[in-house]
Amino acid sequence: MDLEREKPGHPEWRLWVIVGAVVLCLAVSALIGRYPKPFLTSLSDLSDNELARSLLIHLRLPRILMAFLLGAVLSASGAAFQMIFRNPLVDSGFLGVSQGAAFGASLGIVYFGGTSLGVQASAAAFGFLGLAASYLIARRIRWGDWVFRLLLAGISIAALYSAGTGVIKYLADPHKELPDITFWLLGGLWSVTWPDFWQVLPVAALGLSVILLMRWRVNLLSMRDETAFSLGLRPGRERLFVLSAAVAATAVLVCKAGQVTWVGLIVPHIARRLVGADARRLVPASIFIGGIFVLVCDDLARAALSGEIPLGILTSLFGTAVFIALLSTRRLKLR
Amino acid sequence: MRIRGSRISVKELSFAYSETGPEVLRDVSFDITAGNICALLGPNGSGKTTLLNLVLGWLRPIGGRIELEGRDVAELSRREMSRVVGFVPQEEPAGFELSVLEYVLLGRAPYLSFLETPRPEDRRAAEAALEAAGIRKFRGRALTTLSAGEKQLAAIARVLAQDPMIFLLDEPMSHLDLANTQRVCWLIESLRDKGKTVVFTTHDPNVASASADSIIMLLKGKVVASGPVRETLNAENIRLTYGVEVEILDGNGRPVVVTRMRKRN
Numbered sequence: 001m002d003l004e005r006e007k008p009g010h011p012e013w014r015l016w017v018i019v020g021a022v023v024l025c026l027a028v029s030a031l032i033g034r035y036p037k038p039f040l041t042s043l044s045d046l047s048d049n050e051l052a053r054s055l056l057i058h059l060r061l062p063r064i065l066m067a068f069l070l071g072a073v074l075s076a077s078g079a080a081f082q083m084i085f086r087n088p089l090v091d092s093g094f095l096g097v098s099q100g101a102a103f104g105a106s107l108g109i110v111y112f113g114g115t116s117l118g119v120q121a122s123a124a125a126f127g128f129l130g131l132a133a134s135y136l137i138a139r140r141i142r143w144g145d146w147v148f149r150l151l152l153a154g155i156s157i158a159a160l161y162s163a164g165t166g167v168i169k170y171l172a173d174p175h176k177e178l179p180d181i182t183f184w185l186l187g188g189l190w191s192v193t194w195p196d197f198w199q200v201l202p203v204a205a206l207g208l209s210v211i212l213l214m215r216w217r218v219n220l221l222s223m224r225d226e227t228a229f230s231l232g233l234r235p236g237r238e239r240l241f242v243l244s245a246a247v248a249a250t251a252v253l254v255c256k257a258g259q260v261t262w263v264g265l266i267v268p269h270i271a272r273r274l275v276g277a278d279a280r281r282l283v284p285a286s287i288f289i290g291g292i293f294v295l296v297c298d299d300l301a302r303a304a305l306s307g308e309i310p311l312g313i314l315t316s317l318f319g320t321a322v323f324i325a326l327l328s329t330r331r332l333k334l335r
Numbered sequence: 336m337r338i339r340g341s342r343i344s345v346k347e348l349s350f351a352y353s354e355t356g357p358e359v360l361r362d363v364s365f366d367i368t369a370g371n372i373c374a375l376l377g378p379n380g381s382g383k384t385t386l387l388n389l390v391l392g393w394l395r396p397i398g399g400r401i402e403l404e405g406r407d408v409a410e411l412s413r414r415e416m417s418r419v420v421g422f423v424p425q426e427e428p429a430g431f432e433l434s435v436l437e438y439v440l441l442g443r444a445p446y447l448s449f450l451e452t453p454r455p456e457d458r459r460a461a462e463a464a465l466e467a468a469g470i471r472k473f474r475g476r477a478l479t480t481l482s483a484g485e486k487q488l489a490a491i492a493r494v495l496a497q498d499p500m501i502f503l504l505d506e507p508m509s510h511l512d513l514a515n516t517q518r519v520c521w522l523i524e525s526l527r528d529k530g531k532t533v534v535f536t537t538h539d540p541n542v543a544s545a546s547a548d549s550i551i552m553l554l555k556g557k558v559v560a561s562g563p564v565r566e567t568l569n570a571e572n573i574r575l576t577y578g579v580e581v582e583i584l585d586g587n588g589r590p591v592v593v594t595r596m597r598k599r600n
Contacts, residue, residue, distance in 0.1 A: 082431075083431065086428060088431070142353075213450045214449075214450065215452075216447075216451075216452040216453070217444075217449070217450075219433065219437070219441060220441055220444055222431065223427065223441065224424060224427060224428060225393070226388060226391065226393050226422060226424055227422065227424060227427060229391070229392075229393050229413075230391055230393070230417060230420065230421060230422035230503075231417055231441060231442065231444040231445060231497065232413050232414045232416070232417030232418075232444055232445045233413070233444065234413060272431065272432065276432065276433075276434065276437075277431035277432040277433050277434075277437075277477070278433060278434070278437045280452055
């Protein structure tokens with residue numbers, strides 16, 4: 001369908017430019033690193049140096065793909081959340097999922113031996129528990145519409161988990177466990193290998209597919225309940241379905257990557273300015289731009305300094321900078 | 336079996352928002368024949384919007400039943416209902432910056448399967464609806480930049496694109512200027528001429544008189560009077576409904592309600 005004429009100033013070719021940028025970013029990222037020499041690996045290095053090639057295939061590639069997937073999932077989920085909640089300041093972590101995962105990871109580090117698997121499993125379990133608790137509490141609130149109730153419940157569960165994480169940090173061994181917790185909370189992809197990538201791919205791809213396939217319906221779900229209902233939808237049920245897909249995909253990635261904040265919040269805003277608010281274009285654009293955003297941040301995280309910079313610090317830094325720039329221009333509308 | 340008619344029959348309908356709460360509607364019964372424009376008239380809080388939401392199926396009655404062409408609303412599937420009944424709420428939060436055309440296209444949802452996106456014929460239907468509502472020039476503008484009246488026209492265009500048999504419009508003219516009110520009146524009349532039924536709410540007797548064929552007057556969830564406009568809209572019924580003394584003048588065969596101004600005590 002000819003989308004170009006629907007919204008002057010948001011032509012479809014912009015989406016293709018973004019796709020081109022994705023390919024370019026993936027290719028350049030593969031050449032960025034600190035071995036054999038800092039910043040850029042030349043093609044001749046790759047052909048001559050066996051170790052450089054092996055590094056690229058076994059460490060750099062899975063990490064690049066994971067970074068892209070992380071950005072894509074956080075941003076697409078963020079776009080879906082913002083539309084469904086009719087609120088530009090939410091993302092897929094806020095229904096108790098991010099805070100729940102943080103609490104679970106802290107608990108895993110202090111009480112479950114701190115093994116990678118234990119921490120991830122605990123983060124996933126508490127992330128989903130956060131979502132379930134938000135949902136159950138929202139059902140018990142007797143006033144406000146469904147979206148508002150879920151928002152309130154999500155905020156309270158997140159606050160509860162934050163308090164819990166605080167307690168664990170207070171009780172943690174300040175020399176060993178506390179630094180681990182802090183580092184996990186800052187987020188990063190330094191330990192990612194192929195098995196990690198294959199572990200998260202099914203759920204992440206499923207979540208992304210649901211959001212992508214239902215993207216036009218997400219437009220409908222952003223209308224008020226009665227309107228969506230009058231157009232033949234079962235708004236509560238369909239919203240829950242999309243939100244669950246978004247949260248599941250987010251949760252599996254957050255467990256591997258820690259707290260990578262601001263991506264799901266900012267990227268949909270950037271995408272909206274480039275391709276408009278119709279989720280038919282917004283969701284694919286968010287996927288691509290989110291992928292690029294996290295990929296570039298992760299390139300910096302692993303190559304800018306001799307040590308690893310936590311990814312969450314970079315996404316927050318660039319995210320807030322973009323956010324302030326967006327806020328100070330006239331086009332960010334709260335309604 | 337798809338419903339092709341537009342007759343609405345409401346029998347002894349009662350509704351309360353919670354089990355322990357007061358009844359918002361009590362024993363409401365009326366019939367609206369197919370191809371009729373019916374105004375639900377009453378003061379604020381008389382249950383007009385609740386009644387529309389019940390006919391829409393969004394709210395479930397605690398007693399009584401609603402039938403469309405003899406079939407109980409509770410028995411109809413969501414998809415079936417969405418092709419029969421269209422609804423325009425009083426106000427629609429403008430989501431994000433969807434363009435007017437993108438918004439009007441949402442009206443085509445009843446004709447698309449779960450994962451389908453609008454097809455060229457849906458686009459044509461949306462364009463025609465924009466034309467009919469007189470807002471074709473706004474098609475590329477973001478919904479968030481429209482005035483309240485323009486948003487109301489966009490919502491009406493959305494329900495036109497939906498092309499149902501029964502139109503439920505909640506205060507459709509509350510934000511419109513004189514010219515656009517007339518446009519919407521004409522639009523409603525043209526829908527009736529095609530055999531569709533239009534039910535709209537208003538608290539202004541003159542709006543009801545200007546565009547409706549019949550009126551149902553509500554007060555505190557009960558029907559005060561119902562019937563053709565000229566029979567129903569009289570000084571006695573208005574006094575019962577609103578508690579004010581009025582005079583009824585004749586405006587080209589339609590009653591015009593003028594309030595008798597009383598000095599404040």
